[in-house]
Amino acid sequence: MAANDIYEEIMQCIADGDEDWARELAQKGLDEGVSPLDLIENGFTPALRAVGERWDTGSIFLPEMILSADAMKAAVRVLQPALQEAGGGAHDMKTCVVGTVKGDIHDIGKSIVGALVEASGLAVIDLGTNVETELFVNAVRERGSCVIGLSALLTTTMVEMKIVLDELAKAGLRNQVRVAVGGAPVTQAFADEIGADGYAEDGMSAMHLIQELAAGLDPAPGESMSKVA
C-alpha cells in the first residue's frame, strides 16, 4: 500500500474516532516500512487537525472530538516504541500536565480540556483528580518545561491552586512552567490574584489558552514524543 493510501485511511479513522482501527493502521504503517514520525506528521496530526477544524465550525460535536483524540492517543501508543528506537527527540512536542487540585474529585472538565489539548497537538499528562501538590511539582521536575492546567470546581478547593503555584516557586520551577486555571468558581480576577498565567472559562478557550502558553515556552531539553503519557 502506498503511504498516501494509509494517510487517507488514517484521515477517515480519526474522523470516525475509531481507536481499534487507529491502532491497526499505526501497526500497518510500521509493518509497511513507513517511519513513525511520518505516520504522525503526515497522517495522524493532519487528521486530528481536520477534526478540530470541523469542531470549530460546529459541524461536529464534543463527544466526536474526544473520540478522535482518543483514537490519536491509541495510535501514538502503538508508535511509541518505534519512535524511541528511532531517537524520537527529533520530534519535539510540548507537554501539558492537567489535574484537579487536592480535595476536589471533579473529573470531567479537566478530562475534556486534556482531550482537547491533546487533540491540538500537545502531549498531555493527566494526573487525575484530588492531586497532591507535590505531584504537580514532581511532574515539572520530570518533564521540564511545560504548561500546567489546574482545575477546581469548589470554592473550598480553589485555594489549592495558589498552593501549587507557591510550591512550584519554592522548588525553583516557576519560570519553567506556565500555569492555566479553570473550573466553575474560578475567575480571571482570581487567576490574576494568585499569579496564574491564564484563565479559561470553557474547554475550547482552555485549549486555545494552553496552546498559546505552550508556544511561549522554551523547548525543554530532550522533550520528545516518547514522553506522551
Place this chain on the structure above:
Amino acid sequence: MARARMTFLNEQEQTLIHEQSIKTLEKIGVQVQSRSVLELLEQKGAAVDYDAMIAKLPEKLVNASLETAPKEFSLCARDPKHDLKFPSYPYPYATTSGLAVKVTDLRTGEYRASTRKDAAEFAKLADALNPVDFLWTSLTATDVPAFAHGPHELWATMQNTSKHVQGVTVQSAEDARVQVELAALVAGGSDALRARPLMSVISCPIAPLSFERGAIEAQVEFARAGIPICSMSMSMGGITAPVTVAGTITNANTENLASIVITQAACPGSPHIYTSESAPMDMQTGAINYSAPEKTLIAIGLGEMANRYGIPCLVSDIGFGDETHPNVGPFSDLAIQIMGVASRTDILTGMGCVDSAKGICFGQLVVDAYIWECVREFMKEVHVTEERIGLDAVAEVGHAHHFLKSKHTRRFMRDEITQWDPSKVEMLSSDAKTVIAEANRIAEQLLKDHQVLAFDEDLIQQGDEIIRAYEGRLAA
C-alpha cells in the same frame, strides 16, 4: 377543577422508565462512598460490595421505601403564614437559586465574589418579595472559613427571613449536625424542629449513580433529624447520563429512587422531595445547556414520574437572568421555562440567578418575581361548572349582543380573568437599560423599607457561638 399542566410520558413510557430504573438499581447498583451508609443499606436488604462501594438495591426495598416516604407534609416557616403544604396547590412554590459564588453588587454593579453579608442582604430581599415562597441559601460566603461556609450561609439566611429556608451546602455529617443545631435553636429544640422543619436541604448524588461520602452521610443525619431531603439529581445528558431524553430521565429517576431508599433506611417516614436539575450538555462546549428545549421535556417527564410515586417534587426552574445584570432574557428561554413551570413540579427554583447559576443579582430577583407573579396565573385552578359556563347569561344576552352588562360577567370577572399590575408589566416591557435601573431601584427600596421578623439578640449570639465552636473543632 381544571388546571393547565404539560403532559409528556404516557403510562407505558412511565412504566418502562420505572422498570429500567429498578433494573439499574438491582443489576448495576449505586456507588455509595461511605461504609456506614453501605452498612445501613445492607441491613435493609441491599447486596453490598464493600471494595467497590456498590450497593445493589432490590425492587422490594425500593417499593418499601416509596411506601414509607410521606406523600403529604409541610416545609415550615418561622412565620406559619409562609408554611408550604405538599402537594402544592394550585401552583408550585417558587424559590431562589443557590450556591452562587458571585454577586452583582447592587450599588456599584460590579460582578464580584459573594460574601456572608451579601447572603444576608439577598435573603432580606427575598423575604420582602411576595412571589418568592421560600429561600435557598443563595450565595456562597467566600469570606468565612471554607469548610464552615454552609452553617454560615444557613445562619445568615435564617436571620433575614421568616420564610422556609432550604440549605444547599453541606460537606459532612458533622456539618449537618451543626446546621440541625442552628435550626433547632430557632425552632425551640430538636423535637420542635422535627414537628415543624424550618429548614430542608438539597443533597446531590454525583451523576451517574454515585453518592459522595460527605454529602450522603450528611443526608442520613438530616433524615434522622426529620429535615426534609431534596435528592437533586444533576444528570447531564451526554456527559453524566445517556445523551437521550429518555436516558437522562431514567438516570435522574434512578438516582432519586436510590436517594429515597437511603433517606428511608436512615429514618422511615422522613420527608423526601424528588428533585432534579438535569439537562443535556451543550454539544459544542460540554457546558450544561439550560436553554435546551430537552431540559424542559426532562423536567416534565420527571415531574410525571414523581407524581406516579406520589412523592412531592422539584424538577423545574423559574429564572430569566442570562447576563450579570437584571434582564428578561431571550424569548427562547422565556418560552422554554414557561412550559417547564407547567410540569407537575411542586417547587420551582432559580429565581435571582444570573450567569448560568454561577451568580446572583438582586435586581434579577425582582424581575423573576414579577414574571412569576404573572406566569403562575396560567396555572391557577379554573372551575368548569354549568354556573360558570353561564347558559342562563347566554340566553339572557341573546344573539349578536354583548356580555358587558351581564350579571354573570360582574360575578365572575375578577375571579376568572387575570389583570396584571400595569406598573410591573411596563417595567418588564421596557428597554434593557430601564429594566436594569428600575429593578435595582426597587431592590434598593425594598431593602430599605422591609422589616424582617427579627431574632432575639440572645438567639443570634447562641447561633454565632455554635458556628465558632464548629470552626474551632475544624481548626483543631
